[in-house]
Amino acid sequence: MDAILEGLKLVAxxxxxxxxxxxxxxxxxxxxxxxxxxxxxxxxxxPITFYLSPLAAITTIVTASAMxxxxxxxxxxxxxxxxxxxxxxxxxxxxxxxxxxxxxxxxGASLWFSALGGIFGTIALMIIAPVxxxxxxxxxxxxxxxxxxxxxxCATLVARSSPVKAVASALIGLLIACIGxxxxxxxxxxxxxxxxxxxxxxxxxxxxxxxxxxxxxxxxAGPPAAKIxxxxxxxxxxxxxxxxxxxxxxxxxxxxxGTLVGVLPGAGADMAAWVCYAISKRFSKTPEKFGTGxxxxxxxxxxxxxxxxxxxxxxxxxxxxxxxxxxxxxIGVLYMKGLNPGPTLFTEKASSMYAIYVIFMLANILMIPLxxxxxxxxxxxxxxxxxxxxxxxxxxxxxxxxxxGNNLFAVVIVAAFGIIGYVMEANGFPVAAxxxxxxxxxxxxxxxxxxxxxxxxxxxxxxxxxxSAVLAVMxxxxxxxxxxxxxxxxxxxxxxxxxx
Amino acid sequence: xxxxxxxxFSFGAVAAAGGLALRSASAQGNYPSRPITMxxxxxxxxxxxxxxxxxxxxxxKEMGQPVNVxxxxxxxxxxxxxxxxxxxxxxxxxxxxxxxxxxxxxQGLTPLTPRSYTPLALMNEDPPGIQVxxxxxxxxxxxxxxxxxxxxxxxxxxxxxxQGGIWHLALVGWMTAMGLKPDQVAWVxxxxxxxxxxxxxxxxxxxxxxxxxxxxxxxxAGKARSLAIMAPKRNPQFPDVPTLKEAMGIDYSTGAxxxxxxxxxxxxxxxxxxxxxxxxxxxxxxxxxxMSGRGYGTIWADAAGFASFMDKxxxxxxxxxxxxxxxKA
Numbered sequence: 001m002d003a004i005l006e007g008l009k010l011v012a013x014x015x016x017x018x019x020x021x022x023x024x025x026x027x028x029x030x031x032x033x034x035x036x037x038x039x040x041x042x043x044x045x046x047p048i049t050f051y052l053s054p055l056a057a058i059t060t061i062v063t064a065s066a067m068x069x070x071x072x073x074x075x076x077x078x079x080x081x082x083x084x085x086x087x088x089x090x091x092x093x094x095x096x097x098x099x100x101x102x103x104x105x106x107x108g109a110s111l112w113f114s115a116l117g118g119i120f121g122t123i124a125l126m127i128i129a130p131v132x133x134x135x136x137x138x139x140x141x142x143x144x145x146x147x148x149x150x151x152x153x154c155a156t157l158v159a160r161s162s163p164v165k166a167v168a169s170a171l172i173g174l175l176i177a178c179i180g181x182x183x184x185x186x187x188x189x190x191x192x193x194x195x196x197x198x199x200x201x202x203x204x205x206x207x208x209x210x211x212x213x214x215x216x217x218x219x220x221a222g223p224p225a226a227k228i229x230x231x232x233x234x235x236x237x238x239x240x241x242x243x244x245x246x247x248x249x250x251x252x253x254x255x256x257x258g259t260l261v262g263v264l265p266g267a268g269a270d271m272a273a274w275v276c277y278a279i280s281k282r283f284s285k286t287p288e289k290f291g292t293g294x295x296x297x298x299x300x301x302x303x304x305x306x307x308x309x310x311x312x313x314x315x316x317x318x319x320x321x322x323x324x325x326x327x328x329x330x331i332g333v334l335y336m337k338g339l340n341p342g343p344t345l346f347t348e349k350a351s352s353m354y355a356i357y358v359i360f361m362l363a364n365i366l367m368i369p370l371x372x373x374x375x376x377x378x379x380x381x382x383x384x385x386x387x388x389x390x391x392x393x394x395x396x397x398x399x400x401x402x403x404x405g406n407n408l409f410a411v412v413i414v415a416a417f418g419i420i421g422y423v424m425e426a427n428g429f430p431v432a433a434x435x436x437x438x439x440x441x442x443x444x445x446x447x448x449x450x451x452x453x454x455x456x457x458x459x460x461x462x463x464x465x466x467x468s469a470v471l472a473v474m475x476x477x478x479x480x481x482x483x484x485x486x487x488x489x490x491x492x493x494x495x496x497x498x499x500x
Numbered sequence: 501x502x503x504x505x506x507x508x509f510s511f512g513a514v515a516a517a518g519g520l521a522l523r524s525a526s527a528q529g530n531y532p533s534r535p536i537t538m539x540x541x542x543x544x545x546x547x548x549x550x551x552x553x554x555x556x557x558x559x560x561k562e563m564g565q566p567v568n569v570x571x572x573x574x575x576x577x578x579x580x581x582x583x584x585x586x587x588x589x590x591x592x593x594x595x596x597x598x599x600x601x602x603x604x605x606x607q608g609l610t611p612l613t614p615r616s617y618t619p620l621a622l623m624n625e626d627p628p629g630i631q632v633x634x635x636x637x638x639x640x641x642x643x644x645x646x647x648x649x650x651x652x653x654x655x656x657x658x659x660x661x662x663q664g665g666i667w668h669l670a671l672v673g674w675m676t677a678m679g680l681k682p683d684q685v686a687w688v689x690x691x692x693x694x695x696x697x698x699x700x701x702x703x704x705x706x707x708x709x710x711x712x713x714x715x716x717x718x719x720x721a722g723k724a725r726s727l728a729i730m731a732p733k734r735n736p737q738f739p740d741v742p743t744l745k746e747a748m749g750i751d752y753s754t755g756a757x758x759x760x761x762x763x764x765x766x767x768x769x770x771x772x773x774x775x776x777x778x779x780x781x782x783x784x785x786x787x788x789x790x791m792s793g794r795g796y797g798t799i800w801a802d803a804a805g806f807a808s809f810m811d812k813x814x815x816x817x818x819x820x821x822x823x824x825x826x827x828k829a
Contacts, residue, residue: 039544047553050557182691184663195574195609199579320717328546329544332794340720343722407573453689
């Protein structure tokens with residue numbers, strides 16, 4: 001109890017509160033700029049943290065990353081430029097809502113359920129962090145293989161096209177994931193002697209290309225579209241309370257799954273959002289409405305996304321294992337400030353720990369009012385003429401891609417994927433499934449190959465370990481379910497015909 | 501500020517009129533007269549980036565000119581390393597170079613070698629440790645080595661980084677130093693040290709050969725133990741972990757290093773001034789505090805020392821890569 005009070009006192013310091021507010025605004029702005037990511041927002045803060053007190057330094061990282069993740073949904077929703085691979089899972093859904101003139105509803109849902117998800121994740125972090133950490137530590141490559149395999153299978157669920165085309169798109173994504181030398185063999189593949197391809201194709205430029213640039217190309221090629229405009233909903237929050245009541249089940253499921261996937265290092269928020277969107281669609285009463293601007297999937301995956309973000313801090317704080325790129329940066333800052341990750345952080349530095357929890361809470365609460373202001377301002381972009389907005393989007397895509405690594409090649413990747421995305425969508429191939437293939441490809445390959453090296457080529461260890469066995473059953477069931485279903489239908493039809 | 505701009509401008513005009521000789525002469529006289537760019541071949545937020553940024557911040561105080569860190573990523577580090585090597589040799593573009601520069605050319609991935617730079621200063625080296633799971637039956641590195649010797653080839657599994665990465669070569673070097681086959685212990689490639697340490701704790705591996713700072717949190721959480729480090733002397737932060745020489749009598753040491761360098765043919769006075777300033781940065785309390793806070797090792801070598809250090813490391817890496825069959829013939 002003393003430690004909690006001491007923690008609250010630490011947070012009430014002036015420098016911490018200033019850091020909270022300034023980094024919140026900073027995170028919101030960086031995240032909302034198309035092409036600039038939450039990871040970048042966090043990385044740029046590192047030199048500043050040299051000069052801050054330990055808690056203020058952590059505050060800037062926690063707050064800026066949470067804000068940037070939410071505001072990364074803004075360009076995704078308004079302009080179809082997803083800010084993170086995680087928001088790519090529901091970009092199409094949110095953009096469809098915008099096209100229906102309901103941008104504020106989509107953004108409001110994203111804001112509200114992000115904040116609630118973040119708070120849920122924080123509570124989980126506070127109460128059961130050590131349990132979650134042990135859960136995360138029981139995952140070896142065998143478990144990761146089945147998990148990433150399940151993630152990859154979401155491709156057919158998230159897409160609105162025929163399953164065959166979705167599988168084809170996912171396979172293209174897997175092929176793209178093969179490029180480079182960041183594979184288990186450490187051998188360059190499909191690089192054609194181009195140095196820039198040695199590192200493979202980064203997800204972010206590819207993502208920006210297939211979503212945003214292809215959208216610009218469509219707008220330029222097609223007849224001038226009717227202006228989208230937007231209906232002001234009055235209170236942004238009122239609509240959300242209604243959604244919360246209607247979809248509380250989905251929200252809770254998103255929170256729980258998000259936290260669990262989030263604590264697994266390397267899986268993180270990206271996979272959480274995709275998996276939850278797929279789960280939401282699979283168990284929905286009206287799966288046919290998904291992808292047409294329907295908030296159900298948005299609620300679940302949005303909630304999962306931010307719950308996973310808090311979950312990623314579990315292995316980071318307890319074992320110093322980064323759950324994602326943001327916590328990787330945060331771990332460096334923790335060490336620098338003498339708050340070394342480890343179980344002792346929870347015992348010897350308990351007051352600092354509670355202070356960090358309070359910061360998590362405050363950041364997620366502060367997100368709501370600041371986010372509403374941000375939504376009100378940014379939705380004005382919809383009133384601008386398309387001929388003015390489209391070139392700006394293109395410019396942002398190029399600048400954003402370049403800014404990540406000061407490498408012009410990333411801009412070429414954006415352009416190339418713009419064309420790929422345009423051609424694919426014109427022929428009914430879902431680009432989201434391809435993005436999922438790129439994200440999951442290296443994880444599937446890495447975990448399969450390393451597992452086989454460890455088992456000397458044997459398959460049994462994939463089923464021996466308890467968690468692995470459970471995941472294997474889930475994966476194989478999910479794979480064979482449609483076939484089984486189809487067989488039953490055939491048998492029934494046959495018997496029906498026989499009796500007729 | 502205006503004064504500064506005007507001076508830079510007129511200096512530029514003189515250089516254009518007077519030719520290159522005059523330019524380099526006057527450039528050395530009042531170097532540095534404008535901001536310096538420091539290229540980091542790795543992404544923002546990582547260890548190399550953090551090192552570059554703290555050094556840049558302190559160098560700025562020494563040189564009296566802004567030092568801007570620019571991350572030039574891509575191509576697994578090749579792009580940024582090439583950008584440093586191909587910069588104008590005027591002292592206004594420097595970079596942080598890493599151990600990969602002595603590895604990648606053996607695989608035929610780039611023509612760049614440690615000789616493609618003007619070395620300025622070596623400022624960090626982290627030796628690999630040998631870690632096992634907390635409940636592993638091996639209490640000392642000798643126990644482990646004996647078990648490895650007795651086991652069939654490939655029975656033991658080790659990880660720490662990707663195939664052909666620095667910690668893989670450390671394992672190969674250790675095996676060769678013991679007179680064993682390079683592949684006596686099978687290498688399981690991973691996406692870095694953190695996933696490898698996690699897999700060790702999850703029971704998927706027998707040992708890891710990543711650096712102790714990278715393994716630190718898991719060790720402190722009581723999930724793993726470090727048996728030895730492949731270094732000439734013990735790490736002051738882990739005084740209980742013996743060196744390989746102390747524990748087994750094997751004189752083998754290696755490590756991942758970071759140093760600062762400029763493009764080839766950097767004018768002598770400019771290089772000397774930079775090395776002198778970097779030495780002051782190295783000796784500063786801020787640098788020492790920062791590095792020890794993150795658990796990074798500090799080591800100093802001036803331009804000549806850095807050059808011979810890299811030559812020695814380059815040869816060692818070449819031998820290990822040939823032994824492991826990773827080098828391109």
